[in-house]
Ligand SMILES: CC(C)[C@H](C(=O)O)[C@@H](O)C(=O)O
């Protein structure tokens with residue numbers, strides 16, 4: 001066998017967070033290949049995406065709670081079993097620490113400055129708020145991390161975005177990040193890690209910093225981070241996974257204080273934004289970059305005519321959103337409001353919502369034309385704190401629906417969904433077509449703007465309520481004190497695991513082989529591909545559009561092909577087949593996609609998007625740029641992503657339109673046009689990737705060969721930074737699914 005090119009380095013992940021929506025297949029392959037989870041002690045699991053958010057108080061049993069949604073029960077059960085079998089930290093539904101992964105991990109002090117963190121979820125960028133390098137990965141990479149705790153990585157570009165000055169009244173961190181994305185575009189941060197800096201960022205609380213880093217992925221970056229400072233350090237003090245008080249804490253704190261960019265540091269891209277130019281803002285279209293101030297209006301597609309792809313995307317968005325150019329944003333009526341998600345489901349967000357209700361007066365009430373106004377706390381702890389402060393009373397009195405923790409209507413994977421045609425003011429992070437439910441329409445905004453919209457029944461400038469009252473207990477310190485004063489700390493909730501069971505590779509009993517879950521060498525191999533290509537011209541084709549979230553309920557790697565581009569191939573209301581390119585002869589037999597729009601595969605990390613493409617028959621995608629997680633996911637599945645200049649993509653697009661065959665030769669890194677005299681088009685590919693694809697290599701196997709080196713590396717890290725993996729041992733958790741007779745313990 002040829003030697004493996006070492007074009008990339010292995011990066012050790014100090015923290016791995018997992019949830020039910022992207023891990024079942026990873027665990028199934030681990031079991032099938034008789035592998036173990038290398039560091040269950042560094043892995044934190046919970047269920048969040050598919051869980052119902054209806055009341056849990058008087059639930060008799062787990063089965064009862066999931067009634068009517070067997071897929072949700074299956075996925076959650078799978079996660080529970082895996083987490084418990086492999087001995088990880090796990091917060092089941094009946095534990096107050098359960099909630100959205102990106103809210104619960106920081107809450108427990110699981111994310112520390114200077115650490116590296118991954119999760120099978122694109123919003124892992126949230127954790128960069130602690131000065132950690134944190135990013136989303138696909139399911140195959142989850143499997144890799146479970147087995148080895150490392151991944152092959154290449155260095156990203158550096159981008160700095162500084163926000164200087166003072167924000168106007170009622171401009172929140174959500175407005176800051178929406179403004180940034182509106183300015184740089186959803187492909188603006190492609191290939192970069194963004195450092196957020198400047199006086200505005202320095203003055204933000206940790207909750208607000210997390211909202212900003214969270215949406216880095218919507219700006220095209222895989223990760224975003226903020227230098228840790230006293231605000232970070234105060235937040236972390238006393239949390240269950242934080243370094244122990246005394247010598248360990250002092251060492252950690254001293255180290256964290258060294259984690260900032262040098263004054264004269266050079267960035268590949270460096271942008272400064274004046275805080276005064278940021279207003280409360282809102283999205284009008286189906287991409288997070290479609291941002292205007294709330295005082296603005298729906299744009300005219302012609303105003304984008306310099307960029308025909310964008311103009312086409314705008315027209316399509318406006319049709320989907322059912323909006324007429326020139327309409328004032330404040331004239332748009334809404335049907336539903338969603339306040340929550342990993343962007344805005346934290347305690348400060350909820351306090352700010354309550355402050356709008358209070359400012360609106362004692363009779364403030366959700367407008368009669370709003371059919372549902374959900375407030376969904378990001379975790380059980382946030383919910384508990386909100387109730388402790390009496391926020392739930394304010395919400396319910398005003399007609400809001402106060403829920404249990406989960407992703408809820410952010411993604412429409414659970415029972416909280418928009419119906420076809422419904423319009424929602426949402427504090428979440430994605431306004432893609434069908435994101436909150438097939439045919440639903442989403443406007444992204446801040447929690448205070450969402451509250452104002454709920455009360456008025458239309459999009460509303462929150463400044464009409466004047467200066468909002470500051471609610472007591474609004475410092476994050478109060479939140480932490482309250483959190484730790486409950487009887488829900490790790491040691492009290494669960495029995496500790498015997499020390500000999502920790503830090504050792506664990507192989508659970510009852511290995512169940514589910515052959516459909518692993519990918520074989522032949523399926524991974526790519527050498528030469530000949531076929532016709534389907535021409536695509538849209539920008540930012542996101543993975544929600546490639547495979548809608550409602551199909552993410554499987555526990556296998558197969559069965560997704562029929563759902564590829566579902567909302568484009570079939571009408572959401574009638575189910576009728578459209579004339580979408582992949583429905584047309586001969587393109588229904590394409591094995592290649594040529595796209596002239598940038599940022600193909602952006603957004604969610606769902607690897608099932610690639611599984612659906614592959615099952616449909618697509619084995620190669622050519623585009624000017626790709627979402628980074630999607631690109632990795634392709635390679636892990638033997639699908640070749642090729643980045644070419646826009647002019648080359650346009651050349652191939654013309655061939656594709658004429659249904660001329662293309663020949664993709666990975667052995668020579670060239671694209672030939674059979675029957676044409678034109679020269680082959682060369683393409684660049686990372687030598688390690690090329691090697692793995694040509695030989696159909698499972699890179700987990702390659703990494704496992706290096707386990708000794710990894711162990712040595714870990715030992716060195718531990719002697720230098722003793723706190724990084726000296727954390728409480730995972731506790732033995734009782735499956736909530738076994739809790740069939742007694743009611744949930746609250
Ligand atoms: C399910 C998961 C893969 C996905 C993500 O990666 O972002 C989800 O959290 C989302 O927000 O779309």
Ligand code: SF4
Pocket residue numbers: 049100102121123341342343406407410411428429
């Ligand atoms: S973006 Fe939405 S669906 Fe994804 S993790 Fe956050 S809350 Fe959950």
